[in-house]
Amino acid sequence: MKSGGKNKKFIAHLGLGYWGKNILRNLYELGTLHTACDQDPGIIEERKKQFPDVHFTTDTAEILMDPGIKAVSIAAPAAMHYRLAKESLLAGKDVYVEKPLALTTAQGEELVEIAGSEGRVLMVGHILQYHPAVIKLKELITGGVLGRIEYIYSNRLNIGKLRTEENILWSFAPHDISVILMLFGEEPEKVSAQGGDYLNKGIYDTTLTMLEFAGGVKGHIFVSWLHPFKEQKLVVVGSQAMAVFDDVSKEKLFLYPHQIEWKEGRIPVAHKAGCQVVPIGPGEPLKLELTHFAECVLDRKNPFTDGREGLRVLKVLEAAEMSIASASPKNPDFPDKSRKQGKRSYSLPADVFVHGSAEVDAGVRIGAGTKIWHFSHIMSGSGIGEGCIIGQNVVIGPDASVGRGCKIQNNVSVYKGVVLEEEVFCGPSCVFTNVYNPRAFVERKHEFLPTIVRRGATIGANATVVCGNTIGRYALVGAGAVVKNDVPDYAVVAGVPARQIGWACKCGVPLKFKGQKEQEAVCANCESRYALKNGAFSAVKENL
Numbered sequence: 001m002k003s004g005g006k007n008k009k010f011i012a013h014l015g016l017g018y019w020g021k022n023i024l025r026n027l028y029e030l031g032t033l034h035t036a037c038d039q040d041p042g043i044i045e046e047r048k049k050q051f052p053d054v055h056f057t058t059d060t061a062e063i064l065m066d067p068g069i070k071a072v073s074i075a076a077p078a079a080m081h082y083r084l085a086k087e088s089l090l091a092g093k094d095v096y097v098e099k100p101l102a103l104t105t106a107q108g109e110e111l112v113e114i115a116g117s118e119g120r121v122l123m124v125g126h127i128l129q130y131h132p133a134v135i136k137l138k139e140l141i142t143g144g145v146l147g148r149i150e151y152i153y154s155n156r157l158n159i160g161k162l163r164t165e166e167n168i169l170w171s172f173a174p175h176d177i178s179v180i181l182m183l184f185g186e187e188p189e190k191v192s193a194q195g196g197d198y199l200n201k202g203i204y205d206t207t208l209t210m211l212e213f214a215g216g217v218k219g220h221i222f223v224s225w226l227h228p229f230k231e232q233k234l235v236v237v238g239s240q241a242m243a244v245f246d247d248v249s250k251e252k253l254f255l256y257p258h259q260i261e262w263k264e265g266r267i268p269v270a271h272k273a274g275c276q277v278v279p280i281g282p283g284e285p286l287k288l289e290l291t292h293f294a295e296c297v298l299d300r301k302n303p304f305t306d307g308r309e310g311l312r313v314l315k316v317l318e319a320a321e322m323s324i325a326s327a328s329p330k331n332p333d334f335p336d337k338s339r340k341q342g343k344r345s346y347s348l349p350a351d352v353f354v355h356g357s358a359e360v361d362a363g364v365r366i367g368a369g370t371k372i373w374h375f376s377h378i379m380s381g382s383g384i385g386e387g388c389i390i391g392q393n394v395v396i397g398p399d400a401s402v403g404r405g406c407k408i409q410n411n412v413s414v415y416k417g418v419v420l421e422e423e424v425f426c427g428p429s430c431v432f433t434n435v436y437n438p439r440a441f442v443e444r445k446h447e448f449l450p451t452i453v454r455r456g457a458t459i460g461a462n463a464t465v466v467c468g469n470t471i472g473r474y475a476l477v478g479a480g481a482v483v484k485n486d487v488p489d490y491a492v493v494a495g496v497p498a499r500q501i502g503w504a505c506k507c508g509v510p511l512k513f514k515g516q517k518e519q520e521a522v523c524a525n526c527e528s529r530y531a532l533k534n535g536a537f538s539a540v541k542e543n544l
Helices: 020-030 041-050 060-064 078-090 105-118 132-142 168-184 285-299 307-325
Strands: 011-014 033-037 071-074 094-098 122-125 149-159 190-196 206-212 218-224 226-238 242-246 253-256 259-263 267-271 418-420 451-453 491-494 499-503 518-522 529-533 536-541
Touching: 011 020, 011 060, 011 285, 020 033, 020 041, 020 285, 033 060, 060 078, 071 078, 071 285, 078 094, 078 105, 094 285, 105 122, 105 307, 122 285, 122 307, 132 168, 132 226, 132 242, 132 253, 149 168, 168 190, 168 206, 168 218, 168 226, 168 307, 190 307, 206 307
Parallel strands: 011 033, 011 071, 071 094, 094 122, 149 218, 418 451
Antiparallel strands: 149 226, 190 206, 206 218, 226 242, 242 253, 259 267, 491 499, 518 529, 529 536
């Protein structure tokens, strides 16, 4: 990699959990890791044991505002990919985002457009395209070793981490969709899929996706997390030979030069040949992938798996989900996105409650345990986390993001551009805007300004939050206030325009600081301790 004589540590990594810890390790070993971030302090403490010299933070804003950070890698839950990638691109950062690129084609198209207009690198983590065995398999196909490709299929099966926030299609299938599209070099003409939801109704544990390409060539992708053992195989059937990529085997790539003889011109007879192990190049796929991203950032190159490639995969995922939702193996020709409309034409987790008077558009993702009450409307492309309560006459979207455990009271509209992180409280009739200077006769949808409400913040009844601002973690906006500027973490603001009048504990109780230069406060409710030094607020020990 070229460094141009500058600091090689230029990538910040967001998300240190199940897969994120592997990205953390590789960026650290490559010497490109600047900062690591996760919202869970417990996960950070675990990662510090292995990487004590790394700078960790829970604040994504710190990363976005740091000019020394040129690029961001994202391995957060899929529902957060769109928001984090968009914030990072608009902050002038190049972005690597784990699959999937987003949860809807509309979101993916927006990210690709932003990356183009801002001149940023946007790369999607389709790791198998950087696997030496897959690279060699592509060489076999393009070199004519397999002959004419007749059929391709993959199995990605395991018994392991079961998810409730996304189904198996979105969790496992993107890898194989990406590889199959790359091997064929084209998009499918038709997509259909079937699924089974055995553990949680509406969350598919197994799916079978069928792809049909030009000339009648077909493929299928079978994924499941209800399988007795781990299996990751991709089989390419050609007219001259067959190839198998087995990612679980020690030897990854195999060639079977079987031949078919037609006796008397009409009876096919198989002549089996011995299996041949195909030598492949060295390297850990994830490290090769992240090395490629770093090189693209430094050399201003377009990645192999750029935003447009991620968008192609996203279109197939969306078409497959439409097919599953229609409860029929037939699907309109790809990429036709027509689907049966109406709030009961798709599956939701079994314990999601939607009142009969509420409308939930197709293409919405809703977490388990969420309740949506009278006359509310959840518009397409929006994502709502687990355990949320959506009151009466609430509008969310399109393409809005609501995190886990949020409570949105009656008569609130969460428009496109508004992001509520986890456990946000929105009081009755509070208002979000998305255009700073609206006119009824001037189209300004391209001028939407993002509004971010960080984890645990409270917005009081009838308060107004002007677009383009961020409400900090556990901040408290008083009833009727008009917020025209960013609100710091834990700050209490009130009035028109809103001004800071104090600080609040994580539990929401106002704090009383004592002392002179270095002040301390103990919450009267939960006994959490905080410090205030030279105007800088910090949590010493929180008991929640």
